[in-house]
Amino acid sequence: MxxxxxxxxxxxxxxxxxxxxxxxxxxxxxxxxxxxxxxxxxxxxxxxxxxxxxxxxxxxxxxxxxxxxxxxxxxxxxxxxxxxxxxxxxxxxxxxxxxxxxxxxxxxxxxxxxxxxxxxxxxxxxxxxxxxxxxxxxxxxxxxxxxxxxxxxxxxxxxxxxxxxxxxxxxxxxxxxxxxxxxxxxxxxxxxxxxxxxxxxxxxxxxxxxxxxxxxxxxxxxxxxxxxxxxxxxxxxxxxxxxxxxxxxxxxxxxxxxxxxxxxxxxxxxxxxxxxxxxxxxxxxxxxxxxxxxxxxxxxxxxxxxxxxxxxxxxxxxxxxxxxxxxxxxxxxxxxxxxxxxxxxxxxxxxxxxxxxxxxxxxxxxxxxxxxxxxxxxxxxxxxxxxxxxxxxxxxxxxxxxxRMPEDTEPEEELHYARTQTSTAALEALPRLADEQGARASTLHRLETEMREHLDVLGADPDDDAPDAAPQLRSDYNRLRLAVIAEKRATLIRLRRDRRIDDTVLRRMQFTLDIEEIRLLEDPADDE
Structure with missing residues (x-):
């Protein structure tokens, strides 16, 4: 016992x-x-x-x-x-x-x-x-x-x-x-x-x-x-x-x-x-x-x-x-x-x-x-x-x-840099991703507008009260956002490989991307 x-x-x-x-x-x-x-x-x-x-x-x-x-x-x-x-x-x-x-x-x-x-x-x-x-x-x-x-x-x-x-x-x-x-x-x-x-x-x-x-x-x-x-x-x-x-x-x-x-x-x-x-x-x-x-x-x-x-x-x-x-x-x-x-x-x-x-x-x-x-x-x-x-x-x-050790600002600076670079890379790749996913023009315009307005779209929830929130369009939108997340993740890995950001910064960004990806994968609209 x-x-x-x-x-x-x-x-x-x-x-x-x-x-x-x-x-x-x-x-x-x-x-x-x-x-x-x-x-x-x-x-x-x-x-x-x-x-x-x-x-x-x-x-x-x-x-x-x-x-x-x-x-x-x-x-x-x-x-x-x-x-x-x-x-x-x-x-x-x-x-x-x-x-x-x-x-x-x-x-x-x-x-x-x-x-x-x-x-x-x-x-x-x-x-x-x-x-x-x-x-x-x-x-x-x-x-x-x-x-x-x-x-x-x-x-x-x-x-x-x-x-x-x-x-x-x-x-x-x-x-x-x-x-x-x-x-x-x-x-x-x-x-x-x-x-x-x-x-x-x-x-x-x-x-x-x-x-x-x-x-x-x-x-x-x-x-x-x-x-x-x-x-x-x-x-x-x-x-x-x-x-x-x-x-x-x-x-x-x-x-x-x-x-x-x-x-x-x-x-x-x-x-x-x-x-x-x-x-x-x-x-x-x-x-x-x-x-x-x-x-x-x-x-x-x-x-x-x-x-x-x-x-x-x-x-x-x-x-x-x-x-x-x-x-x-x-x-x-x-x-x-x-x-x-x-x-x-x-x-x-x-x-x-x-x-x-x-x-x-x-x-x-x-x-x-x-x-x-x-x-x-x-x-x-x-x-x-x-x-x-x-x-x-x-x-x-x-x-x-x-x-009186100096404040370590490098992690936050690298985090800001990683967010800027991933969002920029994803925005530049957005037309190609929309074409690959077969996204509608309205979906492309909507996500492109959001990404230009927000440095990191992950903190926003654009589905709330959206005018095109019909299940089919929302599913279309989610697929494109998943492709954007994949593009951001690839950019993160490249930045880490080039030693522009640290492993800890990558993990912090990856955590946010993973949570967003899981939320999109579990969206009921994708089951329609």
Whole structure:
């Protein structure tokens, strides 16, 4: 019965935290984590233990795929140098700093590096804690970093566990091979899964079947990556980025609306449930510690949390000088941010699901048969740091205001540009479209007049009290408008391909076009 009780309770907690976040302004993940800690105090839930496979196979592929799907590929290209540095060198530097800190507390180097690997990557879903406060540019960079750095952390984790469990010796060639397999194999698996399912999607017209294909893509990529011992996390991310590029081209409006509605709800449940489960699991982590070990671990939690912030801020300040030394091109100078903005980014390095998964995936025993050394300390410290690292969410809005970050007007400017260009292109193509659709001259004149009067006809409803609203003429009119929408959508895709607008702008415009298309398709006049 515990499973059913857990589902009902977590669902109720998510509703309460959602309402509480809206009324108090406190980030929902913070409330969900606190609620999970309180639930863990109850005997019914206190004994719950979350298998690492549940996090790795259920939560991560879906959450990271959806985050990648909603991430701007253009922004990743634009800030690829910074993203590469933070997702590779910063991860290794962070793991080393955490390992050195843990070793100073008496933890042997092997387990200390395992702990460092668990806490090195930031979390893509936890970044949403501050998403509403940050400019699009900064939040996109944080998300992209979080999506990529998991692969590096998992390689470090695998190497460190191998040293502890079997005593294997590491060489530069071995480390390089592991990185190549993790990144290359993971990305290849994600690309293969996305391309296969997208090719199949072109021949699927049923809305539910198309939505099911979207559901299968991240898990297929993750499975393929696991089969070749590569990074399933990177596979899900690569698949999400590819599908985001192809969805506007091959998907239908009803299918897209079905997918967005379904995945928005699913990811809300998964993300919220994960933070609640982290809170519940913290009780099990506490029970694994005793006496002096617990006090030592509490001290490690506090010190490591500070080390994580310090290393991240130091890296962001030092790496920028390295980049400026190597690249002084004018376009590179346009990407620079101020010192206060780097402080904000330094405080936004939240930990979450991947750290949780790595910690509870630590083996319980080594090849010699004895218990994995300091496993309870690793699990407890990881849980503790995840919780502590969310505390900046309380004062980060004030820090963001202090940073006086410039207003990001680019999205609205690009949106206005996209509306102008799509309406212009559709207006120019209107005579051709009317001829292709066999539209009457009165219908052509009516729509042409509306499009000239309105920059975007989607906000108007010209059917109300129209003089030619007879069913036949209205059906004629709707067909022509559907052709106009198709022309606008083609123009949007071309603007995105030419990098004149961002993926987020395309999605906003596409949402409006899809809603209008669905309304026209459901118009009773078309059934006459």
């Amino acid at each position: 515990l499973g059913l009780e857990l589902i009902v309770v977590i669902g109720a907690v998510l509703v309460a935290c959602r309402v509480g976040a809206q009324r108090t302004g406190i980030a929902a993940p913070v409330l969900q984590l606190a609620a999970g800690v309180l639930l863990g105090l109850l005997p019914t839930f206190g004994a719950l233990e979350l298998p690492s496979e549940v996090v790795l196979l259920l939560f991560l592929p879906a959450l990271l795929w959806w985050e990648a799907f909603n991430t701007s590929l253009r922004e990743i290209r634009r800030y690829r140098r910074a993203i590469f540095l933070t997702s590779t060198l910063l991860v290794v530097a962070t793991a080393a700093a955490v390992a050195a800190t843990a070793h100073a507390f008496g933890v042997p180097w092997g387990p200390a590096w395992v702990l460092g690997a668990a806490l090195a990557p930031t979390d893509a879903t936890a970044v949403n804690v501050v998403a509403r406060y940050l400019p699009r540019r900064q939040i996109m960079v944080l998300r992209a970093e979080s999506l990529v750095n998991d692969g590096t952390a998992l390689v470090v984790f695998g190497l460190a566990v191998g040293v502890v469990v079997s005593g294997e010796e590491l060489s530069p060639a071995h480390i390089g091979w592991e990185l190549l397999v993790s990144y290359g194999g993971g990305i290849a698996a994600g690309v293969a899964a996305a391309l296969v399912w997208v090719a199949l999607r072109r021949h699927i017209t049923d809305t539910l079947a198309a939505a099911t294909i979207f559901f299968l893509i991240p898990f297929t990529g993750y499975l393929l990556a696991e089969l070749v011992h590569a990074s399933g996390v990177l596979a899900a991310v690569a698949a999400g980025l590819i599908v985001a590029q192809t969805s506007p081209v091959y998907g239908s409006a009803p299918a897209r609306r079905q997918v967005f509605a379904t995945w928005g709800f699913v990811t809300f449940l998964l993300n919220g449930a994960l933070f609640v489960l982290i809170g519940i699991e913290s009780q099990a982590a506490v029970r694994g510690m005793e006496g002096a070990d617990l006090l030592q671990a509490l001290g490690m939690v506090a010190v490591i949390a500070l080390v994580l912030v310090a290393v991240r801020i130091a890296f962001l300040f030092t790496s920028v000088f390295f980049i400026r030394l190597l690249d002084r091109r004018p376009q590179q100078r346009l990407l620079r941010v101020g010192a206060r903005a780097r402080i904000v980014s330094g405080l936004s390095g939240f930990r979450g699901a991947i750290s949780l998964a790595i910690a509870i995936a630590v083996p319980t025993a080594i090849d010699a048969g004895s218990a994995f050394p300091y496993r309870d300390t690793i699990v407890f410290t990881t849980f503790g740091v995840i919780c502590v690292m969310l505390l900046p969410a309380f004062f980060l809005p004030a820090v963001i205001r202090w940073a």
